[in-house]
Amino acid sequence: xxxxxxNPAHALLPELDVPxxxxxxxxxxxxxxxxxxxxxxxxxxxxxxxxxxxxLAKYDPTGLAQELPLNDTRWTIFTVTDGYPSRxxxxxxxxxxxxxxxxxxxxxxxxRSRKATHMTKDFQCVTGWRVERVPWVGVLLSDLLHxxxxxxxxxxxxxxxxDGEYTESLTMQQAMRPDMLVAYQLEGRDLxxxxxxxxxxxxxxxxxxxxxxxxxxxxxxxxxxxxxxxxRGYDIDAWVGKSNGRDDAAT
Amino acid sequence: xxxxSAPSELGDQAGLSGxxxxxxxxxxxxxxxxxxxVHWANATLFLFLIITGFSLYGAPGFRYLTHRGTVKFxxxxxxxxxxxxxLLTIAIRAGAxxxxxxxxxxxxxxxxxxxxxxxxRPAANVGKFNPGQxxxxxxxxxxxxxxxxxxxxxxxxxxxxxxxxxxxxxxxxWFAIAVLAITIGHIMMALARPEAMRAILRGDxxxxxxxxxxPRWHAEMIRNTTSSQAxxxxxxxxxxx
Numbered sequence: 262x263x264x265x266x267x268n269p270a271h272a273l274l275p276e277l278d279v280p281x282x283x284x285x286x287x288x289x290x291x292x293x294x295x296x297x298x299x300x301x302x303x304x305x306x307x308x309x310x311x312x313x314x315x316x317l318a319k320y321d322p323t324g325l326a327q328e329l330p331l332n333d334t335r336w337t338i339f340t341v342t343d344g345y346p347s348r349x350x351x352x353x354x355x356x357x358x359x360x361x362x363x364x365x366x367x368x369x370x371x372x373r374s375r376k377a378t379h380m381t382k383d384f385q386c387v388t389g390w391r392v393e394r395v396p397w398v399g400v401l402l403s404d405l406l407h408x409x410x411x412x413x414x415x416x417x418x419x420x421x422x423x424d425g426e427y428t429e430s431l432t433m434q435q436a437m438r439p440d441m442l443v444a445y446q447l448e449g450r451d452l453x454x455x456x457x458x459x460x461x462x463x464x465x466x467x468x469x470x471x472x473x474x475x476x477x478x479x480x481x482x483x484x485x486x487x488x489x490x491x492x493r494g495y496d497i498d499a500w501v502g503k504s505n506g507r508d509d510a511a512t
Numbered sequence: 513x514x515x516x517s518a519p520s521e522l523g524d525q526a527g528l529s530g531x532x533x534x535x536x537x538x539x540x541x542x543x544x545x546x547x548x549x550v551h552w553a554n555a556t557l558f559l560f561l562i563i564t565g566f567s568l569y570g571a572p573g574f575r576y577l578t579h580r581g582t583v584k585f586x587x588x589x590x591x592x593x594x595x596x597x598x599l600l601t602i603a604i605r606a607g608a609x610x611x612x613x614x615x616x617x618x619x620x621x622x623x624x625x626x627x628x629x630x631x632x633r634p635a636a637n638v639g640k641f642n643p644g645q646x647x648x649x650x651x652x653x654x655x656x657x658x659x660x661x662x663x664x665x666x667x668x669x670x671x672x673x674x675x676x677x678x679x680x681x682x683x684x685x686w687f688a689i690a691v692l693a694i695t696i697g698h699i700m701m702a703l704a705r706p707e708a709m710r711a712i713l714r715g716d717x718x719x720x721x722x723x724x725x726x727p728r729w730h731a732e733m734i735r736n737t738t739s740s741q742a743x744x745x746x747x748x749x750x751x752x753x
Contacts, residue, residue, distance in 0.1 A: 274612055275732050276639035281619035288650045289618070296658030299683025300665045304675045307682045329689070343581040389678045507674070 304389075337390055338455045339470075341489055345454045346424040346475050353459045355443070359419075359481035362410030369459055373445065375400045375408075380442055380465065383512040385501045387468040391509065397463050399444035403437045405479070417485035420462060423477035429462070429488035430497065431471070433481075440465035443476065465512055467499040538719040540733050542640075542711040544609045546601060551712055553597040554652070558695065560590055561659075565688055591663050595656040616640050617649045623728070640729040648698060651690070658687050 299306070318329060329335075338345075350369040357365040378401045385391045411433070418436050420429040435441065442463040445452055452458030457474025464471040470490040491497050496504040501512050543551070564587040568580070601607040602614065616639055624643040626636035641649070665672045665680035672680070702709045707721040722730040 274615060275735070276616055276621075276728055277619055279621055279623075279728075281621045283618055284620035285646050285650055286618035288647070289653050292651065292654035293657040296654055296683055296687060297661040299658070299662055300672070300676045300680045303662075303679025303682035305679075307678065310682070310686075340580055343579045345580075388674060388681075505674075 336392055341426045342424045347454055348423055348459060350459055355460060356478040357405055357409045360412040360415040361481050365409050372400060376404060378442060382465045384469055385509050385512050387470055387495060387505050396448055397442055397444045398446035399442040402441040402443055405443060411481055414483050415481045416483050419480040419482050419486060420473045420476060421478045422473055422475040424475050427473055427489050429471055429473040430485050432485055466501060468501055468505060470495060471499045539716040540719055540722050541715055542717045543715050546606050547609050548712060548715060550597050550601050550610055557590060557594050561587060562692060588667055592660055594659060598656060617646045637728045638726055640726055651694060655687060655691060
């Protein structure tokens with residue numbers, strides 16, 4: 262006690278003089294490596310998690326489990342602008358213009374008064390998540406086009422969002438399919454803002470980015486042009502499982 | 513800071529102060545200014561990233577947060593700043609206490625194993641950090657690496673193939689949930705332990721608390737203090753310099 266010990270840095274940590282194992286260091290290195298490798302293995306991990314945690318989550322009465330990152334079973338909300346644009350039902354209008362005999366300018370109520378089509382199909386995102394058996398209600402895109410009277414020179418559609426940024430395109434042949442819906446209801450409720458409400462497109466056979474949100478106008482044109490996501494490298498003909506280098510099951 | 517119970521005796525009996533230093537009311541320095549600053553810088557960064565992360569994830573209650581582009585931008589760059597306080601501190605001279613803390617955290621002793629069981633815990637002679645604190649540090653430390661790495665793959669999705677982006681997204685999200693759970697636990701435990709809370713707010717703890725919770729560290733502190741007193745007998749045991 263009387264004789265002071267020499268004071269090198271390690272003498273200040275006598276704790277480290279007792280026998281010990283570097284488990285802390287190993288745990289740190291292991292966890293940091295494993296987490297970083299998540300980029301390479303997380304995709305496969307996600308399938309396992311979905312199969313295990315996903316099943317248990319269905320029994321959660323609070324519904325909070327639905328918010329867990331089970332990656333490919335829940336909606337992931339995308340927006341290309343600063344936030345979700347908003348338009349009330351009262352102010353909403355949908356225009357069908359361009360190469361048509363009778364241009365349309367429909368209010369929300371007018372759109373809802375058209376023949377409703379119900380559709381229950383999967384929603385597949387190009388980033389991998391897929392929400393199964395989603396019930397949609399809306400007006401068939403082909404019904405609106407027939408009503409407007411498409412001219413023979415028409416070859417494609419240009420769709421615009423009222424967020425001011427988002428655009429999409431479809432060939433006339435694609436647009437006339439019976440699974441292209443101008444949707445106003447999702448999962449039994451009016452479309453919410455984050456899902457693209459009051460009105461969006463639901464392009465059932467294609468990856469989600471084709472289902473333009475906050476739909477404002479449909480312009481009939483004579484040649485297809487690239488939309489927002491196509492300009493950023495995604496395929497124009499976005500068939501689920503047959504484009505964008507993916508092999509998902511058809512919706 | 514409370515003075516030692518018998519300050520007048522310290523000078524007289526410097527040679528015997530080993531006995532005096534365990535007297536009641538003595539406070540021991542646990543975390544210095546640098547360690548505390550790093551802790552609170554980390555806490556602030558994590559809090560900011562948890563909130564902005566929540567809104568980007570589209571968690572309930574955060575869905576309509578506007579200026580999404582701005583939130584994304586801030587989340588990304590504050591995210592890259594996350595490891596900086598720790599890295600900077602261990603790189604500089606003044607970071608010696610933090611480097612020492614990391615040395616302690618990286619080693620596990622037989623006492624650490626004893627600490628896990630309720631039956632053997634009273635006999636566990638743990639050092640400055642108990643195994644729970646070590647695990648917490650290890651996990652948060654790993655987070656400083658994992659979040660920037662996976663976040664990069666998420667942000668520059670056009671460079672990384674889609675399956676890598678998905679893997680990154682998955683890892684980032686589950687690590688975030690773990691951080692949230694561990695942080696809530698961390699705060700609750702701190703609130704229930706005023707003495708531990710004081711250590712990270714003011715830097716000092718009571719002698720009894722140290723002896724009870726971290727006996728090996730306590731013994732070490734007493735030994736260091738007595739040796740420094742033998743060198744400089746006018747220097748009493750103080751909470752903060």
